[in-house]
C-alpha cells in the first residue's frame with residue numbers, strides 16, 4: 001500500500017494520507033540551523049547541536065506518536081483544525097505534504113478554507129521560516145481565529161527533560177509586539193536567545209504552556225483555542241511556549257499570506273542588554289527584517305532551490321528506470337547530505353542527545369557527499385582527524401558544537417582509524433587536492449601536539465599493524481564496525497551499556513572484518529604513498545598488507561566463506577562449526593572487496609555462500625542462523641531477538657559491500673538484484689509493511705528470522721546512504737574518480753541496453769553514454785572522448801569544458 005507518490009519533476013515526495021505507518025520526516029537547514037519536520041509538522045529545531053542548543057521541545061517515544069512541533073490551529077466558526085491534520089486531527093477535506101529538498105510544504109483545507117504552509121531554513125540564516133497562505137474558496141466572508149504554537153526547550157535537551165526540580169523555575173520570556181522571545185538563562189552564562197515572530201500585528205499571545213493548553217488538556221485541544229481566546233500569558237518558570245493569536249477576515253475568494261519566523265541570536269557578552277533585564281534585540285530585528293514580506297521569502301526560497309540544483313548537477317543518470325533515476329539523482333544524494341549534517345545525532349530514532357558525530361560514521365558518510373561539497377568535506381576530515389590520538393586510535397565521537405572528542409558512547413573500536421584513510425583518499429581522488437596531506441592537524445585537539453595530516457593516516461595504518469593478535473589478524477578492541485560484536489565485554493549486568501562498559505583484558509579476539517578493511521585501505525595507503533613519492537614507506541607498508549592477505553588465507557577461511565572473528569578464547573566466530581552465527585556478512589563483504597584469495601576462488605565461493613545463507617526476500621541478513629540465546633562472550637549482538645538489528649537483521653549499510661564484491665566478480669545481475677531489494681523507491685508499494693519513508697534508506701530491515709520480516713527501522717541517519725550511493729554510482733554505473741582521472745567501469749544487468757551519466761569532475765563536465773549491444777555485464781570494449789578513442793577506460797583529467805564520452809561494453 002502507498003501513502004503518496006514521487007513527484008520527480010519537483011523533486012518531492014507527496015504524502016496524501018497523513019496517517020503514514022510511521023511519521024515520515026524531512027530535514028530543513030544546511031549549515032548551522034536545523035529542523036526536523038514530520039508530515040504533520042511535528043519535530044523540532046536546533047542550532048548546530050541537537051543536544052546543547054535545542055530550541056524547541058520534543059518528547060520522544062510519546063503517546064500518541066510524534067506529539068509536538070510547529071503547530072497551527074484554525075478556529076473557523078468553532079470548527080477547529082490544523083493544516084497538517086495533527087495535532088487536532090479533525091478530518092480534512094484536503095491534506096497534502098510535499099517533502100522536498102530542505103523544505104516541506106503542508107496544505108490542509110476544511111469548509112472552503114485552505115491553509116498552505118511552506119517550511120524551510122533559508123541559506124546562511126539562523127531561522128526557520130514558515131510562510132502561510134490562507135485562501136477562502138467559499139462564497140462567504142470568513143472570520144477566523146488563527147493560533148500559532150511552539151514549545152521552547154531550555155537549551156540543553158538532556159537537562160531539559162531530567163532536571164525538572166530546577167527547570168520548572170528558570171523559564172523566562174519577553175514579549176515585544178508580534179515577537180515572542182525566549183531568554184531562559186540568558187542573564188547568566190548564555191549569550192543566546194530565540195524568538196518566534198509573525199509579520200503582522202497580533203491580537204493576543206501566550207507564552208506559558210499551562211495557560212494556553214490547560215493543565216489537563218492535550219495539544220489537540222488547547223483551552224485557548226477551544227475558547228477562541230488567548231490568555232496573553234507571561235511565563236515565569238514552568239514551560240515557556242510561543243503562541244501568536246490573529247483574527248483574520250477573508251472575503252470570498254480572498255487569499256492572505258503571513259510569514260512566521262523562528263529565529264536564534266547570539267550576542268557578545270558586552271552587548272547583551274538593551275536596558276536592565278531587557279535583551280538586546282538588534283540582531284533579532286535584523287533577521288526578522290530579512291524575511292518580513294512574502295517577496296523576500298520567495299527570493300530566499302529560490303536561492304535554496306538553486307543551491308540544490310547545483311549540488312545535484314554533479315552526478316546524474318538517465319537509465320530509463322525511473323525508480324533508479326530518482327534515487328541516484330535526488331533522494332540518495334539528498335540523504336547523503338543529511339548524514340553530512342547530522343551524522344547519527346538527530347532523527348525520529350536518534351534523540352539528539354546520545355550521539356554526536358561518529359568517527360567511523362562521519363568518515364564513511366563522506367564518500368556520499370564529497371563530490372557535492374568538497375571544501376566542506378575537507379574541513380570535516382580535519383575536524384575528525386583533530387580528535388584522533390597519536391597512536392592512531394580514536395574517540396568514537398565528537399560533539400559538533402565543541403568539535404572535541406569524547407567517549408560518551410565508548411572508545412577503542414579498532415576499525416575506527418582505517419576509515420580516515422578511506423575519506424582522505426576519496427577526497428583527494430575527487431579533487432586532486434594533495435595539499436590536505438600537509439595540513440598540520442592536532443592529535444586529541446591539542447594544538448601543541450600536531451603533525452601533518454599524512455602522519456595521521458600513517459598512525460591509522462600502523463594502529464592496525466601494532467595491534468595484531470595471535471593469528472596475525474587485527475585485534476578487535478571493543479568491537480569493529482559491528483558495534484554489537486563485543487568480544488571482550490562479558491557483561492552480566494543489565495545496568496551497564498555494552499558500548500561503554502570496561503572491557504576485559506588478556507583476551508585475543510581478532511576481526512576478519514578489520515582484516516579485509518585493512519587490506520583495502522592499506523592498499524590505498526600504499527598507493528597514496530606512491531603518488532606523493534614516499535616509495536620507502538610504500539614498500540614497508542606493502543609488506544604488512546601482504547602479510548595480512550596471507551593471514552586471512554591461512555587462518556581466516558572457513559572452507560566455504562571467510563570467518564568473522566576469533567573470540568576472547570581464540571575460538572572461531574562465524575564458522576560452520578558454530579551452532580548459531582555460522583556465517584556473517586561483514587567479513588564476506590570486506591574480504592571480497594579486497595579480493596583476498598580471489599585466484600583460488602575464495603571470493604566467488606564466499607559470495608555464493610552469502611547468496612545461499614544470508615539472502616532473503618528483503619535483502620541480505622547480517623548473520624545466519626540468528627542467535628537465539630545470549631552468548632556472554634559475544635556481547636550485544638546476541639541480546640537482540642532473532643532477525644532484528646545486528647542479530648540477523650538486514651543491515652542496509654553492509655548490503656552494498658556485497659554488491660560491490662559482486663561487481664568485482666562481474667556479476668552484474670546479482671549486484672542489481674541485491675540493490676533493488678533494499679532500495680527504498682522499489683519498496684514504495686509495500687510501504688505499509690516497510691513502514692519508514694519510501695524516499696530514504698533505513699539502517700535496518702527485519703530479516704528472515706524475525707517475527708515480522710521486511711519491516712524497516714532507523715531511517716535517515718545511517719551509513720547506508722553513502723554506501724548505497726557509492727555502490728550504485730561507482731560500481732554498478734561504474735563512474736569512479738581516480739587520482740589521474742575518471743574511470744568508467746560499469747557492471748550492469750545483461751538486459752540493460754545502456755544508460756547515460758553526466759559527471760562533473762575537476763571543472764570538466766563529462767556526458768557519458770554507455771551502450772551494451774552484446775548484452776554483457778561488464779567490460780569496456782571501446783571508449784572515446786569527443787570522438788577520439790582512448791586506449792584505457794580511464795578518462796584523463798581535462799580542462800574546463802563539456803565532453804562527450806561514448807562507451808561500448810562487450
Ligand code: BGC
Nearest residue numbers: 409482483484499636645646
Ligand atoms: C546498536 C548499534 C549502534 C550502537 C551505538 C547499538 O545498540 O545496535 O547499531 O551502532 O548501539 O552505540
Ligand code: NOJ
Nearest residue numbers: 344360361481482483484
Ligand atoms: C550504527 C552505528 O552508527 C555504526 O557506527 C555501526 O557501525 C553500525 N550501527 C553497526 O553496528
